[in-house]
Amino acid sequence: xxxxxxxxxxxxxxxxxxxxxxxxxxxxxxxARIVGGAVRNALIGEEVADIDVAxxxxxxxxxxxxxxxxxxxxxxxxxxxxxxxxxAGMPFEVTTLRRDVETDGRRAVxxxxxxxxxxxxxxxxxxxxxxxxxxxxxxxxxxxxxxxSLRKVRFIGAAGQRIAEDYLRILRFFRFHARYGGGxxxxxxxxxCIAGRAGLEGLSRERVWAELRKLLxxxxxxxxxxxxxxxxxxxxxxxxxxxxxxxxxxAGEAGEGVYPxxxxxxxxxxxxxxxxxxxxRLRLSNAEFERISSIAAALEALSGKGALPEIAxxxxxxxxxxxxxxAGGLVLLGPDGTSTEIQARIAExxxxxxxxxxxxxxxxxxxxxxxKVGQVLEAAREAWIEAGCPAGREAQSRMLGExxxxxxx
Numbered sequence: 041x042x043x044x045x046x047x048x049x050x051x052x053x054x055x056x057x058x059x060x061x062x063x064x065x066x067x068x069x070x071x072a073r074i075v076g077g078a079v080r081n082a083l084i085g086e087e088v089a090d091i092d093v094a095x096x097x098x099x100x101x102x103x104x105x106x107x108x109x110x111x112x113x114x115x116x117x118x119x120x121x122x123x124x125x126x127x128a129g130m131p132f133e134v135t136t137l138r139r140d141v142e143t144d145g146r147r148a149v150x151x152x153x154x155x156x157x158x159x160x161x162x163x164x165x166x167x168x169x170x171x172x173x174x175x176x177x178x179x180x181x182x183x184x185x186x187x188x189s190l191r192k193v194r195f196i197g198a199a200g201q202r203i204a205e206d207y208l209r210i211l212r213f214f215r216f217h218a219r220y221g222g223g224x225x226x227x228x229x230x231x232x233c234i235a236g237r238a239g240l241e242g243l244s245r246e247r248v249w250a251e252l253r254k255l256l257x258x259x260x261x262x263x264x265x266x267x268x269x270x271x272x273x274x275x276x277x278x279x280x281x282x283x284x285x286x287x288x289x290x291a292g293e294a295g296e297g298v299y300p301x302x303x304x305x306x307x308x309x310x311x312x313x314x315x316x317x318x319x320x321r322l323r324l325s326n327a328e329f330e331r332i333s334s335i336a337a338a339l340e341a342l343s344g345k346g347a348l349p350e351i352a353x354x355x356x357x358x359x360x361x362x363x364x365x366x367a368g369g370l371v372l373l374g375p376d377g378t379s380t381e382i383q384a385r386i387a388e389x390x391x392x393x394x395x396x397x398x399x400x401x402x403x404x405x406x407x408x409x410x411x412k413v414g415q416v417l418e419a420a421r422e423a424w425i426e427a428g429c430p431a432g433r434e435a436q437s438r439m440l441g442e443x444x445x446x447x448x449x
Contacts, residue, residue, distance in 0.1 A: 049172055052082045057127040058091065062174045064109040065134070070097040072134070073156065073171040073179065080167050080220075083188060093134045094171065096154045099123055102134050121152055138162065140205065157181045164202055164209050165216060166194050191222030199232035207239030211251035211277070214268055218258035225267055234271050241276070249322035252277060256303040262288040265307065278308045279321045286372055305332040306372055310343075312336045334361045338369025348373075348381060351388050355425050363389055393431040395421050397440045405444035412447050419443035 052058065052074065065072035072095040078088045095102060099115070102123045106113040112126040121136035137159040138150040153159065156179065160169040166184035173179065182196045193216045195202045195209075203209050210233045217225050240248070255261055266284055268274040274282050287307040301324075309315055315333045318324060324332070341357055342349065348370075349357075358366045367386045374382045397420060402413045420443040424436055 048085065049079070049082050049176060049178065052078060052088060052091075052172065053174065053176060057130040057132075060109070061093065061111070061125060061127050061132055061134075064105050064111070065093070065095050065097060065102070066174045070095060070101065071156075071173070072097070073173045075160070075171045076163070076168050079170040079172045079178070080184075080188060082172075083170070083185070084220075091132050093132055094137055094156065094159055095134055096137055098152060099136055102136070106134075120150055161196055163196060164206075164212060166196055167216075167220060169196060188220075191220060192226060193217045193221045193229065194226045195229050195232065199229050200235060203232055203236040203239070207236060208243055208247055208251060210236060210240060210273065211248065211255065214264050214273075215251055215255040215258060218255055218260045218264035221260065221264075225264075230267070230271060233273060237273055237276065240273075245321060245323040248277060249324065252304075252322070253300040256300050256307065261303070262291040279317050280308055280314060282307050283310070289374075290371060299331075301328045301331040302335065302368055304328075305335040305368065309336050309339070311340055331365075334365035335368045335372070337361045338365045339372060342366075342369050342373055348385055351385065352425050354385060354389050355392055355429060356422075358389060358392070359395075359421065363392070392429050395424060395429075395436060396433060397436055401437075401440060402444060405441060405448075407444050407447055416440070416443045416447050419446070 053062070058074070062072055062074075072093050074091060075094045076092045078091040081088045097105070099118050099121050102125070103113040103115070106123070106125045114124040114126065116122055116124040116133070117135075121138055123134050125132045125134050136152045137154055137156060139153050139155075139158050140150055140162055156171060160171060160179070160181045163169045163182075166182040166187045168184070169180070169182040170184045170188075171179040178185070187194050193213060195213070213225075213229055213233055255264065258264070262284070265274060265282065265287065268277075269282055269284060283306065287303065290306050291303070304318065304322075305315075308318060309332055312333060315329060315336050318332065319329045338357065338361060341361075354366055354370075367389060370382050370386055397417060399413045399417065402416045403409060405416075407413055407416055417440075420436070420440040423439045423443065424430070427435070427439070430436075
């Protein structure tokens with residue numbers, strides 16, 4: 041046990057909800073410690089999003105104590121010893137100390153225990169095995185503090201054994217390296233990932249996408265994906281050839297580039313067929329699939345042209361597939377996505393006012409119900425686009441009236 045810099049860790053323990061939970065769990069022969077990412081992030085001065093707690097108490101005792109203290113216990117993973125305890129609206133994952141009895145590369149059979157060291161050493165990486173007790177003592181059983189100072193992501197113990205326990209740790213290694221690592225990846229870990237890559241095929245697609253989603257948004261995603269590709273570990277995940285240079289061009293950009301679905305499109309999509317493959321391979325949500333499909337449609341429509349389409353053509357395309365998709369396609373078209381011409385087109389597209397007329401207005405102009413209603417709206421919209429999309433209802437209503445008059449002749 042070492043004495044940490046209290047300036048970094050003391051605020052974590054000083055939070056009212058944390059103090060209340062720790063006081064409830066640390067008595068009558070039981071002990072609890074904050075573990076994992078909360079300790080790691082606090083030590084390097086980064087935001088602490090979630091706070092996980094390890095305890096000697098069995099799940100039933102955690103539930104009993106939480107209820108007695110007026111907290112809300114939720115058995116989110118009780119078969120693995122995890123209770124989510126909600127304290128004044130703040131959730132904590134409280135997990136009984138464990139040891140692995142049996143693993144198959146996807147899931148583990150665990151037995152509860154009372155040994156903090158044993159529990160820490162069953163984790164994946166040294167920087168995730170740190171623990172903080174209620175008195176402010178930092179417990180480091182795997183030299184995680186040293187690796188954290190070096191920005192080094194390293195498996196605990198034998199890397200191959202850690203991976204064989206759960207092959208998702210291959211993707212977790214690259215995700216953590218992209219988020220917390222510096223320099224080249226740990227060679228021992230990289231070799232073990234390559235040796236165990238066949239195990240990726242047995243993982244659930246939802247788990248793979250959950251890890252890849254976080255990796256794509258990490259600060260060093262572009263260079264880490266390059267390493268994965270060189271090691272033969274990226275194509276098995278996305279099922280196709282990655283567009284690494286295109287991804288690198290947008291990875292550091294704000295705005296569109298921060299969205300995982302957009303980043304996935306940048307990395308792995310050129311045509312609609314790519315989106316169908318990714319939906320099946322990664323079990324994308326409907327919203328994610330629709331987003332990357334619309335970007336693929338934009339890429340198909342915009343690619344292979346000698347010059348950028350004029351704004352009128354972009355506005356027509358935006359009406360069909362959405363302005364955001366067209367903007368995303370424009371960003372991915374350029375060598376760096378930030379050329380003056382491309383940015384000017386995107387800005388002009390963003391300034392396009394909405395086309396407001398509705399089918400009800402068309403009917404009020406004497407056009408009979410049926411296909412003609414849509415035809416009139418389309419004709420009015422086309423006239424409006426050709427006129428440069430003037431703002432205001434007056435111009436749109438005039439064009440709608442002219443289109444309706446033509447349909448009624």
